[in-house]
Amino acid sequence: LEVPYPSVQAALQIAREEDCATILDPAPAPSQDLSTDLWRLVDIVTPNESEACLLLGRPVERIPMTDANACAEALRQRLGVQTVILKLGDRGSYWWDGTEGIATPAFPVAAVDATAAGDTFNGALAVRLAEGAATAEALRFASAAAALSTTQTGAQASIPARPSVETFLKATSRPSAAE
Numbered sequence: 001l002e003v004p005y006p007s008v009q010a011a012l013q014i015a016r017e018e019d020c021a022t023i024l025d026p027a028p029a030p031s032q033d034l035s036t037d038l039w040r041l042v043d044i045v046t047p048n049e050s051e052a053c054l055l056l057g058r059p060v061e062r063i064p065m066t067d068a069n070a071c072a073e074a075l076r077q078r079l080g081v082q083t084v085i086l087k088l089g090d091r092g093s094y095w096w097d098g099t100e101g102i103a104t105p106a107f108p109v110a111a112v113d114a115t116a117a118g119d120t121f122n123g124a125l126a127v128r129l130a131e132g133a134a135t136a137e138a139l140r141f142a143s144a145a146a147a148l149s150t151t152q153t154g155a156q157a158s159i160p161a162r163p164s165v166e167t168f169l170k171a172t173s174r175p176s177a178a179e
Helices: 005-017 049-055 065-079 117-130 135-149 162-171
Strands: 083-087 093-096 101-104
Touching (some): 049 065, 065 093, 083 117, 093 135
């Protein structure tokens, strides 16, 4: 949402016409309500905690993992999207599609700058889903990429290349959410 809303809507519309899945990161948090027409074009929405609270009209606060499912379902109902992925920072993420809930723990890293973490998460997630990866694997890959991005300063310069993410994943012993 850092480009004009009509551009966002046009991109989503083109994706829909081409039968592509769509992912929207509502960042920065919308200062105005987005149209129902826009939300109808979104398959997956990926708010962080602040954005989720604002979209629900609630005070901004941390969302306990125990409340992630209820929060994600409230967003699904309010926005009319198929899937919600709550980005919960150092606690990971939570996927909810109305049927399946997947909590993906965060990778512990020495974070210095989270500027590009959300964008990196979404890009890595989109790549793995487009490649046909299982949901849990795509979430784990996205979480690793986002974690690595926080270990560098800046935005574009901090986004890791795929080989770095793959090396990082091989070096960690943290199981995936599905294990």
